[in-house]
Amino acid sequence: MSSATRPSAAARPPASADALLVAEAVQKTYAMGRTTLVVLRGCDLRVRAGEFVAIMGKSGSGKSTLLHILGALDVPQDGQVYFGGAPVFAPPGRRRLRTTALDVLSAAERRRIALRRRAFGFVFQFYHLLPELNVLENVLLARMVGTRVLAWPAARAAARADALAILERVGLRDRLRHRPSELSGGERQRVAIARALVHRPQILLADEPTGNLDAENGAALLALLKGLHADGQTIVLVTHDPGVAAQADRVLLLEGGRLRTV
Amino acid sequence: MYKLFLTLRYLRKRRIAYFAIAAVMLCSAMVLIVMSVMGGFLDLLKTKARGLLGDIIIDNRSYSGFPLYDEFIADISAWPEIEKATPVLYSYGLLRFSETTQTQTVRVVGIRLADVYVVNAFKSGLYYETYYPGTTSLAPQAQPRVGFDVQQTIEIRDERGTRVGTGPRPVLPPEYQAALERSWAAGLRDTLTPPTELTAILRGAGLPEIVGVYDLVDDHGPPRFTGNELPGLIIGRDIIAERLPTAAYKRFWAYPRGCVVALTLLPLSATGTADIPVKQPFRYVDDSRTGIYEIDSQHVYCDFELLQKLLQMHATERVDPETGRTIGTVPGRASQIQVKLRPQVAGRPVRPEAVAQRLSEHYHALAADPRFDLGFDDRLLIDRVEALTWEESQRHIIAPVENERRLVTILFGIISLVAVVLVLCILYMIVLQKTRDIGIVKSIGGSSTGVAAIFVTYGAAVGLVGALSGAALGIVFVHHINEIQDFLTWAFGWRVWSREVYSFDAIPSTVRVEDTVAVIVAAILAATLGSLLAAWRAGAMQPVEALRHE
Numbered sequence: 001m002s003s004a005t006r007p008s009a010a011a012r013p014p015a016s017a018d019a020l021l022v023a024e025a026v027q028k029t030y031a032m033g034r035t036t037l038v039v040l041r042g043c044d045l046r047v048r049a050g051e052f053v054a055i056m057g058k059s060g061s062g063k064s065t066l067l068h069i070l071g072a073l074d075v076p077q078d079g080q081v082y083f084g085g086a087p088v089f090a091p092p093g094r095r096r097l098r099t100t101a102l103d104v105l106s107a108a109e110r111r112r113i114a115l116r117r118r119a120f121g122f123v124f125q126f127y128h129l130l131p132e133l134n135v136l137e138n139v140l141l142a143r144m145v146g147t148r149v150l151a152w153p154a155a156r157a158a159a160r161a162d163a164l165a166i167l168e169r170v171g172l173r174d175r176l177r178h179r180p181s182e183l184s185g186g187e188r189q190r191v192a193i194a195r196a197l198v199h200r201p202q203i204l205l206a207d208e209p210t211g212n213l214d215a216e217n218g219a220a221l222l223a224l225l226k227g228l229h230a231d232g233q234t235i236v237l238v239t240h241d242p243g244v245a246a247q248a249d250r251v252l253l254l255e256g257g258r259l260r261t262v
Numbered sequence: 263m264y265k266l267f268l269t270l271r272y273l274r275k276r277r278i279a280y281f282a283i284a285a286v287m288l289c290s291a292m293v294l295i296v297m298s299v300m301g302g303f304l305d306l307l308k309t310k311a312r313g314l315l316g317d318i319i320i321d322n323r324s325y326s327g328f329p330l331y332d333e334f335i336a337d338i339s340a341w342p343e344i345e346k347a348t349p350v351l352y353s354y355g356l357l358r359f360s361e362t363t364q365t366q367t368v369r370v371v372g373i374r375l376a377d378v379y380v381v382n383a384f385k386s387g388l389y390y391e392t393y394y395p396g397t398t399s400l401a402p403q404a405q406p407r408v409g410f411d412v413q414q415t416i417e418i419r420d421e422r423g424t425r426v427g428t429g430p431r432p433v434l435p436p437e438y439q440a441a442l443e444r445s446w447a448a449g450l451r452d453t454l455t456p457p458t459e460l461t462a463i464l465r466g467a468g469l470p471e472i473v474g475v476y477d478l479v480d481d482h483g484p485p486r487f488t489g490n491e492l493p494g495l496i497i498g499r500d501i502i503a504e505r506l507p508t509a510a511y512k513r514f515w516a517y518p519r520g521c522v523v524a525l526t527l528l529p530l531s532a533t534g535t536a537d538i539p540v541k542q543p544f545r546y547v548d549d550s551r552t553g554i555y556e557i558d559s560q561h562v563y564c565d566f567e568l569l570q571k572l573l574q575m576h577a578t579e580r581v582d583p584e585t586g587r588t589i590g591t592v593p594g595r596a597s598q599i600q601v602k603l604r605p606q607v608a609g610r611p612v613r614p615e616a617v618a619q620r621l622s623e624h625y626h627a628l629a630a631d632p633r634f635d636l637g638f639d640d641r642l643l644i645d646r647v648e649a650l651t652w653e654e655s656q657r658h659i660i661a662p663v664e665n666e667r668r669l670v671t672i673l674f675g676i677i678s679l680v681a682v683v684l685v686l687c688i689l690y691m692i693v694l695q696k697t698r699d700i701g702i703v704k705s706i707g708g709s710s711t712g713v714a715a716i717f718v719t720y721g722a723a724v725g726l727v728g729a730l731s732g733a734a735l736g737i738v739f740v741h742h743i744n745e746i747q748d749f750l751t752w753a754f755g756w757r758v759w760s761r762e763v764y765s766f767d768a769i770p771s772t773v774r775v776e777d778t779v780a781v782i783v784a785a786i787l788a789a790t791l792g793s794l795l796a797a798w799r800a801g802a803m804q805p806v807e808a809l810r811h812e
């Protein structure tokens with residue numbers, strides 16, 4: 001990827017206290033009938049810009065839950081996440097755990113929507129592509145989300161150029177018109193990465209991206225992630241595979257609802 | 263942008279949406295058809311009522327009628343608002359065709375033909391008067407027969423146009439032939455009625471076609487009148503002719519113009535009891551079609567003065583029962599006076615209600631007028647006389663139909679809620695199927711409101727497409743409603759529209775722009791409303807839960 005299409009880390013706004021994403025004492029519990037399942041007991045995390053952080057943990061340890069909270073998709077009962085120094089959630093006392101259909105009326109929700117649109121890019125274990133859309137449309141959708149209908153005709157050309165560049169990078173430039181069902185698992189995951197990057201997010205959040213891939217495809221994907229990191233992309237990756245985690249700058253272990261360094 | 267994009271994509275990719283569209287389409291078409299047919303029925307009812315009755319109807323709703331009609335008409339004819347007024351007499355009778363034993367009860371209407379031509383639309387419904395202008399008369403007359411003009415030889419061709427020979431030209435008696443040639447020159451053609459042998463021959467020779475049914479002279483001689491002179495009778499078209507599915511009428515050779523029919527009447531005495539029946543032969547001079555089946559299958563029209571005399575409602579001498587001497591006159595009576603108004607007087611429009619009010623008052627004043635020495639009974643009859651505008655006089659028919667139209671529209675609107683429920687179910691189903699996609703859209707920054715908007719737009723789009731195609735379907739259906747009915751009758755012997763029940767012989771319909779727009783708007787709103795629940799459900803989905811959805 002050329003520096004013309006992707007801004008370098010230095011071009012991004014400086015993060016306050018040099019940490020781009022900070023989690024402080026994040027707690028998440030699920031009510032299971034009479035008992036409550038405590039998944040996160042108090043997680044602390046600091047991710048600097050340009051870092052490649054891996055979070056390891058057994059299946060069911062709460063990795064996905066933590067990543068969803070970091071990516072503003074889920075709301076913790078307690079604790080706070082700061083992005084670029086600004087809190088992502090309302091103070092615990094005034095925090096609503098569930099979104100409503102009229103989420104645009106809430107300032108906190110609006111902020112999280114803006115973060116998802118611009119700051120974060122998500123990659124999931126199960127790809128999560130829209131089956132009705134072809135490869136290019138799946139990628140472009142992430143740009144449409146932040147653009148008004150009337151602004152789209154003007155923004156379309158740039159969005160398309162970015163989408164094509166990123167698809168080139170992930171090696172799917174010649175598969176634009178294919179449906180997700182016509183692609184292999186590895187290809188689907190690369191489309192998902194393209195979608196997660198097309199809006200140039202400050203952090204790429206990847207939830208077991210290699211979990212469903214064979215060794216060869218997994219390695220290729222990992223190589224892709226490393227390449228992105230080398231270009232300055234901040235990455236937070238969740239995995240239960242030590243081999244995958246070993247590629248990161250820093251590995252954290254999620255155990256008993258807490259994060260610790262290995 | 264993603265909302266519009268996904269809405270359009272889901273519309274194209276989710277086949278199940280077509281069912282919702284079809285439901286909306288059928289419901290809007292249904293409501294529009296109902297509104298149009300009922301509205302057309304109403305419009306027709308109004309125009310027909312007016313065409314039959316004139317602008318104002320003066321009546322006392324008594325079989326005995328009321329006196330002083332001519333004196334009244336003479337008075338009001340001087341009013342600037344009045345164009346023409348004419349008395350009408352109604353009675354019942356038995357009609358018998360002389361050639362057959364066929365007998366039928368009819369409503370006998372006594373009219374002054376020349377006046378009625380002015381007052382209402384009667385003339386335009388006459389058949390022979392249209393093609394032979396000026397020949398229809400209620401006065402005594404003989405039967406006109408088609409004869410031959412030996413001076414003129416014409417070529418006779420068969421239906422394929424091949425010449426088969428020559429012969430003398432068939433013609434009507436001079437005044438009838440002249441009338442025919444006048445209307446022919448004016449471009450009048452009877453294209454509906456199936457051709458007869460006579461019209462086919464004349465058409466082949468390029469001569470004016472003698473339409474209708476006439477008897478032929480017996481001896482190949484010149485045209486002439488035969489038989490004794492009898493008063494004319496105009497007969498309702500559905501009595502004398504057969505209606506074809508093409509809306510044309512077929513007249514029978516057994517009933518040529520001028521054939522003899524007999525009418526038996528029951529005069530009522532002053533006390534209201536029927537005395538001795540009287541029988542009067544007539545000649546069938548024309549047939550009339552108002553378009554209202556009840557009238558066209560029951561009414562016959564004869565001369566007012568003649569009917570009055572037959573019913574013994576004409577002016578007679580009043581005899582003192584004790585002395586046996588004449589002490590005055592019993593005035594003649596009429597059942598109704600029909601009035602045609604001028605549209606405006608001195609540049610100002612005439613208000614029928616106001617004129618009707620003044621006409622009533624004037625009539626009541628006649629009862630006390632010293633000019634006429636009226637008996638007690640006659641005064642009573644005049645007291646009950648009332649002048650009504652055609653709308654008021656038909657209110658008892660029109661108002662219920664108006665109510666019915668509103669009611670049926672509401673009922674069908676309620677039935678259309680089925681479509682709303684269907685839209686709701688289908689959209690809800692799509693939302694459930696698309697749970698994971700909703701999670702994905704939210705994870706890349708779609709707001710809940712935006713996701714909800716996708717489904718509201720979806721519902722509105724279903725409504726829009728359904729309503730527009732439904733309106734188109736409804737309009738096409740209404741446009742061809744009589745063909746569809748004729749087809750059903752032909753294919754299954756199944757007649758939906760009964761002429762006997764609904765008065766009119768064709769299904770009326772008027773597609774109004776405002777009705778169409780209202781139906782379209784209502785359908786779009788209803789479909790949008792139906793989508794709200796599903797949209798709310800989609801919007802309220804938690805992104806993480808949606809993503810974890812299997």
Ligand SMILES: Nc1ncnc2c1ncn2[C@@H]1O[C@H](COP(=O)(O)OP(=O)(O)O)[C@@H](O)[C@H]1O
Binds near residue numbers: 031061
């Ligand atoms: N919506 C939920 N309701 C109840 N329990 C949940 C829910 N989501 C996750 N969990 C539970 O939280 C725990 C952590 O889940 P997850 O974050 O997916 O773990 P991991 O990604 O590390 O495998 C699991 O035990 C899971 O069953």
Ligand SMILES: [Mg+2]
Binds near residue numbers: 064207208
């Ligand atoms: Mg997980």
